[in-house]
Structures are given as structure tokens and as C-alpha cells.
Amino acid sequence: MLRTVTLLGATGSIGKSTRDVVAENPQRLRIGVVVAGRDAQALARVAIETGASFAALADAGAGPALAQALAGTGIACGAGRQAVLDAVAMESDIVVSAISGAAGLEATFAALTPGRVVALANKESLVCAGAAVMARAKAVGARILPLDSEHNALFQVLGTEPISAIRSMTLTASGGPFRTWSAAEIAVARPEQALAHPNYAMGAKISIDSASMMNKGLELIEACFLFGLEPGQLEVLVHPQQLVHGLVTFRDGSVSAGMALPDMRVAAAHCLGVDGRLDAPAARFLDLALTAPLTFERPDLLRFPALGLAIAALGAGGAMPAILNAANEVAVAAYLEGAIAFPGIAALVEAVCASAAPDAAAPSDVAAALAIDHEARNRARALLSRAPFAVT
Template identity: 55%
Template sequence: MSHKERDAGVLMPSNETSAAAPRRITILGATGSVGRSTVDVVRAHPESFVVEAVVGGRDAAALADLAIALDARFAAVADEAAGPALKDALAGSGIACGAGESAVLEAAEREADVVLAAISGAAGLAPTVAAMKPGRTIALANKECLVSAGVAFMAHAARMGVTLRAVDSEHNALEQALRAGRREDAIALTLTASGGPFRTWERARLERASVNEALAHPTWSMGAKISIDSATLMNKGLELIEAHHLFGMPADRLEVLVHPQSIVHGLVHWRDGSITAGLGAPDMRIPIVNALSLGDARLDLDLKRLDFAALGGFTFEPADRERFRCLALAEAAMAAGGGAPTVLNAANEIAVAAFCAGRIGFFGIAEAVERTLDAMSATTLPAPASVADALTLDAQTRARTEEILQDPKAPRDRRILQDRAPRPI
């Protein structure tokens, strides 16, 4: 059924139950890796979803192709310069479009039952907040919303009465595993990490690691930013902070284990000594289809069942915080609370971009983040009281990190990690 027919009132008679009606969905970040996996899920279930809007970054041609394939009603590209190309590509389709920040916010605010929030980085914060409307479900794939503005974000979600569903594989696994008991009986959570492409590399070799080597993740197919974060283990640190807010678990009750097979995604530890694990193949469509499922019913996903006999076995090992200092920095920022996670995230985004541009080496990412945390006195900053406050601190941090990158030999004060070493739970 086309969007023109839906506009004419053909979508579903009003006396149909909400469980039977297809959900109207908006996909923020449709051209990214998570967005494209979401598109696969939506196209596999045309009876369950109709697409209201799709949002992309700057690739107008790719976004137009998706909008047409999904019969979306609206398409928005974040880069204003790509607006004319998007308009030309959609000419004659009947799909409305726009470009720039206002168009992205318009897409987020359009009528929808569920919004998949997958715009990468702090850039996804404002659109995700704009998408929060009473009764909506926000399928959250943007961890930076909770890292940069966790307290304010969760408070706003509660005020608006939205349902948050986790899309990250680890948090979705924990979300499912937590259904095995009462939330108050869960005493600790474990998130697993694949270890990334450099899990077995010696420090001397890591110093010479190239961008292409960092992008070559052994298990997951992801965008550049998250791939670099996985190589430094910063991604796992950000996910710890995300879990802290999503599940209300104290920082000292969260831990990371390296699990190279990427089959066990999360563990819930119960007060009686039981452990519930969330398992699944390393395929983002699994957490996505779970997050988008209607009510308690699970949607089909055409995947080959895991062959545990063929897998042979699982291994687990502690994370090395000496070689992968970004994880230790994230844990320290989580323990410090306040504005420290906001500073951590903003500094990391600038440092990763500098690494990708060849301005700094692999270890320079952690160095830049740590120096920024110290320079901003991050451990004493209050938590942003609003999304606007978070974005202000984010902008200030980015500017400070750039200054640090331009003055690599400036004196530094390594205070951020003092007395904040992680302890086993």
C-alpha cells in the first residue's frame, strides 16, 4: 500500500485493534549500519510496519533509494548542501523531503508509533529527544544520548511517557534476560566485548596500528566511528554508562568481560546466585527485530539457528585496561558521574576523527580524552540539567579537545584515574 493510499484513509479501519494494525515507524540514521539492518527487518515484515520518515546524513542518493523502496512519506538529509540532490532524486515519487537540522527535527516529530534512533554520536541527541511524544516507543541505538545527557534524557523520557527499547545487542540481551526475575533481585550486570581487532596485539604493534586495521572488526559489520570505538574498547565503556542509566544499576555493579565469539551478549546476576544470559548470533537484526516486536509477540527472522556443537565452546577473559585505556577512562567517568561522561563522549568523538584523519596515532585517542577530562575538571562538573546544557558542555569540550590536539606537548595532570580502578563485582 502506498503512502498516497494511506493518506486517503485506507491504512486501517479505526475499529481494528492496535495489536493488529501495522506500526508507523520513523528511522533516524537510515543510511548507517544499524539503519540499514532496520530497513531489512521492516521490509521483511510489510504487514507489521509502514514507514513515516527516514533520515540520513549526507548521502542523498542512498537515502532517496531507501525512501522509495520503503514508500516513506518524508525523507530528511542532515547536510543542507545535499538537499537539492535529495529533492531531484525523489522528484515524481510523491515523497516530501527536506534538508538541514530543521528537516531532521521535523522527521523526528512526525506522527509515528515507534522511532528507531540510530543517528551516530551526540548529533543524535536533539532528534531523539524531539521524537519523544506521549505513548511512543523509542528504539534506542544511539548510546551517546545516555552518555552525554543520561540523567536529563531519562527524566524527559519519564515525563513524556515514552517506552525505551534497547537496540544495542548487549543492552537488548540484558533487557530480555532481566525478564527472568524481579528487577530488584538483579544485583549486577555483565556486558561482553568481542575484544575488537586488536585483542591479541602487543603494545608495540598497537602504537603503529592504522585506521584500516582498526576498522577491520572480526565479528561485527559497523560504521567507522563505532568500529574505531570497538578497537579502543571505548564503545564498551560507553555501553556501561548506557546500561547504568537504562537499568538503574550502580556503576560498581557493572562489569565487562571479553568474549571473542560474540554469542553471549549480556549476563544478569541474581541475588540467589543464579545467572541469566542473553545469547544470539552476532547479527544486529536480532536486537532490532526484538526491539520493534509488537507487544509480547516476537517477529520472525529468517536466520540459521546457532549450531552450538559446531561452535565448540565459549571463552571469556578480562579486559586489558593498560593496552585499552579508553575503557578505564570510561569507567572512571561513569564512577565520577556529573558532567564527566558528557566530556568523555565529546572528547572521544573529536579524538577518533583526528585518528581517522591521520593527525594522531592509536594511543593518541586515549591520551586526548584523558587530557580533556583533566583540563575540563570533569570529575567536579555537575550533570547537565537539560539536553541544552548537555549540548553546551559537548560544544565546549570539543573546542577544548581541539586545542589539546594542536598543542600535544602541553603539561598535563593525570588525575582522572586516581582511586577509580575497577573492582570485580
């Protein structure tokens, strides 16, 4: 059966991994629609390379450049919010949701239509509106498959076991580029150092989140909604080799591990295969005899306070995860622009969360989630010029 794929976030690292898997399996997969943020030239190249029939950019201002780049190719295109939603509405079997940040929430929600598979790499969709997204998927009969390597590993390990059989789930973290750095060294870390992830080539936002370990906190929140667990059933272990991506501890004391090379094409292949495994090149298989010893350690919440903030937000529930995510996106952007030092990311997020109403309700739909996101971003920007966030 030939399945058609809509690729949201087509020019990013996960988009590249997805395209690689599709190219390896031309008898089973084809890309019909590609969507990206603002890079018209990059999206045009992807559209031509994949043979897509439609390409859309979220940035309306980049529409003319995209149209010019695709002139004479026969590939239709559009730009702006409505163009993205139109792209999502086009017929497809699988939607890969890999738009970074809260910007991917509306498109992910729109992708949930009857009988469709959504391969979810946009963790912010569940962080910002997890209950609403999962309820919508259940109501319409859509299927969500996790494309993040950790959640995908847990999903595969769980198999047909009921959630009631689980005692706990463990997500592993590489520890990022600052795993062995002292707090003093981290305090003066430059953006280029924070962007140097030891195992993956990723976009700027997720690379900074990995360096602060906020990314692992967001993944804990995502896992809570994805698997229907209680916050106390989730934990993090730092595993620098990144060969074990997740562990499931069952009620009887047995532990099963999801293992693979640190290659996003492994998780992408599982999601795109849906109910039938795809073949992978030999280079993508793990040979344990050739690996270094596997090590695990507890995360240090003193050096990486962002993870602690995410754990607290998960425990608080309600609107707090969405507020945490919005504040973090503003803080990461400020750090990359040189407006704050690295510790200012967690400090700003903490201040925004502390100023929020503790009993604010979780969003019931996309509109409510976006309203919470907008308010938290405004609060974060208002705090940016105040100590201790500003770089002196």
C-alpha cells in the same frame, strides 16, 4: 496491527538491519519517515526502496541534491536541523534512533512523546544526558527499548524482574581487531586495521571505538542509566565469539545469559516487535552444537586505556561522561584523518577529562548537554597540536 516506523540513521548499518526486519514483516511494520546525515543519493534510494513518505538530511547543504534525487517520486523531503526535527515530529509508533554520535541527542530527545516507543541505538544520548533522557521518557510516558545488542540481551534476560533482584550485569565485548595485539603493535596501528572489526560491519566511528574498547565503556555508561544501576554493579568480559551478549547475576547467585548470533537484526526484531515476537529466517538462529568453544577473559586496561577512562568517567558522574564522549569523537576523527596515532585517542580523551572541572553538574536538558559537548570539543581541538597527540 500495522506499526509505522521512523528511521533515524537510515543509511547506516543499524538502519540497514532495521530495514531488513521491516521488509520481512510487511503485515506488521512499515517505514514512514527516513533520516540520514549527508548522503543524498543513499537516502533517496532508501526512501524509494521503503516507500517512505518523507526523507530528511541533517546537512542543509545537501538538500538540493536530495530534492533532485527524489523528483517525481512523490516523496516529500527536507534538509537541516529543523527538517530533522519536523521528521521526528511526524506521526509514528516506533522511532529507531540510530544516528551516530552526539548528533543524535536532540532528535532522540524530541522523539520522546506520549505513547511512543523509541528503539535506542544512539548510545551517546544516554552517555551525554542519561538522567535527562530517562526522566523525560518517564514524564511523558514514552518507552525506551535498547537496540544495542548487549543492552537488548540484558533487557530480555531481565524480563519482569525488579532492579532490586540484580547483583550485577555484565556486558561482553569482542575485544575488537586488536584483542591479541601487543601494546607496541597497537601503537602503530593504521586506520584500515582498526576499522576491521572481527564480527560486525559497522560505521567508521563505532569501529574505531570498538578497536579502542571505548565503545564498551560508553555502553557501560548507557547501561547505568538505562537500567538504573550503580556503577559498581556493571562489568565487562571479553568474549571473542560474541554469542553471549550480556549476563545478569541475580542476588541469589543465579546467572542468566542473553545469547544470539552476532547479527543486529536480532535486537532490531525484538525492538520492532514491541510486545510480540517477530519471525526470523532460519539463518538467524543459534545452534550451539555448531559453535566453537565459548571463551571469556578480563579486559586489559593497560593495552586498552580508553575503557578505563570511561569507567572512571562513570564513577565521577556529573558532566564527565558527556565530556568523555565529546573528546573521544574529536580524537577518533583526528585518528581517521591521520593527525594522531592510535594511542593518541585515549591520551587526548584523558587530557580533556583531566582539564575539566570535577564537580561540573550533569546536564538537565538537551541544551545543557550540547553546551557541555561544545566546550569539550573546543578543548580537545585546542590540545590536538600538542605532544603526545600529534603524529611525528
